[in-house]
Amino acid sequence: MRVLGIETSCDETGVALYDTDRGLLADVLYSQIAMHGEYGGVVPELASRDHTRKLLPLIQEALDAARLARDELDGIAYTAGPGLVGALMVGASTAHGLARALNIPVLGVHHMEGHLLAPMLEDEPPAFPFVALLVSGGHTQLVEVGGLGRYRLLGESVDDAAGEAFDKAAKMLGLAYPGGPQVARLAERGDPRRFRFPRPMTDRPGLDFSFSGLKTHTLTAANKLRDEAGELIDQDRADIARAFEEAVVDTLVIKCRRALDQTGLKRLVVAGGVSANARLRERLGVEVAKRGARAYYPRGRFCTDNGAMIAYVGAQRLLAGERDDTTMRAVPRWPLDRLTPPAS
Amino acid sequence: MPTLLALDASSSACSCAVWRDGEVFSRFALTPREHTRRLMPMIDEVLTEAGLVPADLDALAYGRGPGSFTGLRIAAGVAQGLAFGLGRPLIGVSTLQALALAAHRQHHLRYVIPALDARMNEIYVAAYHCRDGQLTPLLDEAVMAPQRFSLPEACRDADWSGVGSGWTLWDSMPPLIQDALSQRLPDMQPAAAEMARLAAEAFAAGQGQPAHAVQPVYLRDRVAWQRG
Numbered sequence: 037m038r039v040l041g042i043e044t045s046c047d048e049t050g051v052a053l054y055d056t057d058r059g060l061l062a063d064v065l066y067s068q069i070a071m072h073g074e075y076g077g078v079v080p081e082l083a084s085r086d087h088t089r090k091l092l093p094l095i096q097e098a099l100d101a102a103r104l105a106r107d108e109l110d111g112i113a114y115t116a117g118p119g120l121v122g123a124l125m126v127g128a129s130t131a132h133g134l135a136r137a138l139n140i141p142v143l144g145v146h147h148m149e150g151h152l153l154a155p156m157l158e159d160e161p162p163a164f165p166f167v168a169l170l171v172s173g174g175h176t177q178l179v180e181v182g183g184l185g186r187y188r189l190l191g192e193s194v195d196d197a198a199g200e201a202f203d204k205a206a207k208m209l210g211l212a213y214p215g216g217p218q219v220a221r222l223a224e225r226g227d228p229r230r231f232r233f234p235r236p237m238t239d240r241p242g243l244d245f246s247f248s249g250l251k252t253h254t255l256t257a258a259n260k261l262r263d264e265a266g267e268l269i270d271q272d273r274a275d276i277a278r279a280f281e282e283a284v285v286d287t288l289v290i291k292c293r294r295a296l297d298q299t300g301l302k303r304l305v306v307a308g309g310v311s312a313n314a315r316l317r318e319r320l321g322v323e324v325a326k327r328g329a330r331a332y333y334p335r336g337r338f339c340t341d342n343g344a345m346i347a348y349v350g351a352q353r354l355l356a357g358e359r360d361d362t363t364m365r366a367v368p369r370w371p372l373d374r375l376t377p378p379a380s
Numbered sequence: 381m382p383t384l385l386a387l388d389a390s391s392s393a394c395s396c397a398v399w400r401d402g403e404v405f406s407r408f409a410l411t412p413r414e415h416t417r418r419l420m421p422m423i424d425e426v427l428t429e430a431g432l433v434p435a436d437l438d439a440l441a442y443g444r445g446p447g448s449f450t451g452l453r454i455a456a457g458v459a460q461g462l463a464f465g466l467g468r469p470l471i472g473v474s475t476l477q478a479l480a481l482a483a484h485r486q487h488h489l490r491y492v493i494p495a496l497d498a499r500m501n502e503i504y505v506a507a508y509h510c511r512d513g514q515l516t517p518l519l520d521e522a523v524m525a526p527q528r529f530s531l532p533e534a535c536r537d538a539d540w541s542g543v544g545s546g547w548t549l550w551d552s553m554p555p556l557i558q559d560a561l562s563q564r565l566p567d568m569q570p571a572a573a574e575m576a577r578l579a580a581e582a583f584a585a586g587q588g589q590p591a592h593a594v595q596p597v598y599l600r601d602r603v604a605w606q607r608g
Contacts, residue, residue, distance in 0.1 A: 092591055093592050122450050122453070132457075363416060
């Protein structure tokens with residue numbers, strides 16, 4: 037079954053073609069990051085307008101890349117949520133119109149289920165069951181994955197997502213939006229012993245996270261240095277970035293360790309934008325090795341939002357006979373553990 | 381004669397219409413916040429009534445604005461998806477022009493000022509001279525505070541009528557406009573039936589375009605503020 041996947045939940049327009057026999061056939065992406073950078077964050081109305089401009093050309097580009105004609109598609113999957121409602125609506129309406137024209141089934145899928153199963157697009161996909169750490173600008177969650185649609189939420193952030201904390205720390209250090217990856221680069225040159233930030237919520241049992249307090253520590257450290265020396269020199273910035281990154285990474289590692297112990301599982305999937313963080317991968321690598329476990333990561337471009345993961349999840353569910361009725365779905369808030377296996 | 385499907389979700393109403401050999405089959409419903417649920421079934425109904433399947437369509441059309449931003453994009457998405465999937469041209473129809481045509485056809489009005497409530501104390505507005513089903517624009521479409529609206533120079537003394545939700549802001553209209561207006565119909569909504577008629581003419585005039593090229597017309601483009 038050949039499925040077109042459409043992702044428009046936030047500030048990336050992603051389109052991909054996935055074949056349940058032949059795998060991924062095409063994957064194209066347009067990122068709006070540069071546009072939103074001028075405003076210091078994602079502007080929902082501008083994001084929606086841009087999705088409307090870019091979506092059809094990207095679909096054509098994906099079809100061309102796969103050397104497929106429109107009428108060779110067997111189904112369409114789109115991100116129905118969670119995300120920005122206006123942005124989601126662009127993908128939902130286009131998918132429904134296109135599906136009607138081609139007389140093929142269409143299905144709205146869950147964005148985070150896409151991230152969870154993105155490692156399935158790699159050569160050595162993890163077998164079920166596994167523990168997944170979803171860590172991005174919008175989410176920080178630990179999930180026990182028993183199979184397609186079998187998700188148990190083990191813990192999540194009670195406030196900021198880890199990626200959001202990275203972006204906010206970047207702002208405090210005077211880095212341009214979105215600064216998360218720049219914080220990580222800066223941290224490489226930082227002295228890990230100069231500052232030590234707390235590891236929130238690690239001193240008590242449980243798998244929930246909290247990252248909003250780290251902002252305060254970052255700001256306090258930066259302000260103190262500014263007051264003392266009149267300015268922040270590059271090394272100060274690097275040292276603060278290092279302390280911040282160590283605190284976030286350490287917290288994530290401690291909770292992953294606990295999640296593996298608690299579930300007794302030996303496979304850990306790490307997905308979402310922050311999963312590209314080198315320090316996190318290094319530390320998790322050591323931890324899983326100690327346990328005889330294994331960590332799985334999607335390739336770099338599938339760590340962030342993309343159409344491939346939506347095409348993949350959609351294909352699995354469409355193949356099982358699941359499909360939308362005539363309602364275009366855009367669900368801004370949609371807890372992952374509300375999902376069920378495909379109804380057969 | 382072409383066969384085409386027009387759809388609209390630009391206001392609190394949702395509508396679609398088939399133009400088939402000069403005959404119009406249409407559906408219209410006031411469905412605030414229900415467009416995503418109602419639009420596809422309406423399309424199916426109207427196609428069935430006209431005895432058509434999507435592949436029979438020669439062209440697609442949608443209310444390209446101005447209007448509710450999200451509504452415009454819902455109609456754009458469905459219309460673009462249909463047009464792209466069928467490999468047919470797409471036509472964007474002005475919601476203001478559709479309103480003017482409705483006023484002309486249903487109430488025999490000749491000098492029409494269609495206006496839509498743009499919120500934030502502004503209106504989307506245009507002006508048309510309508511004669512024998514033909515519309516001549518007298519003012520460019522614009523978004524503005526109602527206080528700033530003025531009649532086209534050349535036709536100040538014509539018998540003007542106001543149609544559309546913009547006229548609920550009557551108290552904010554300049555006295556000159558209030559005096560010039562012989563009637564107002566603030567309850568009229570843009571509808572796909574008129575869009576289908578306008579699109580059929582545009583299609584006959586060779587104005588169909590590739591689906592991706594027909595973007596919504598928002599008029600209000602200042603929707604975010606750059607930092608410092």
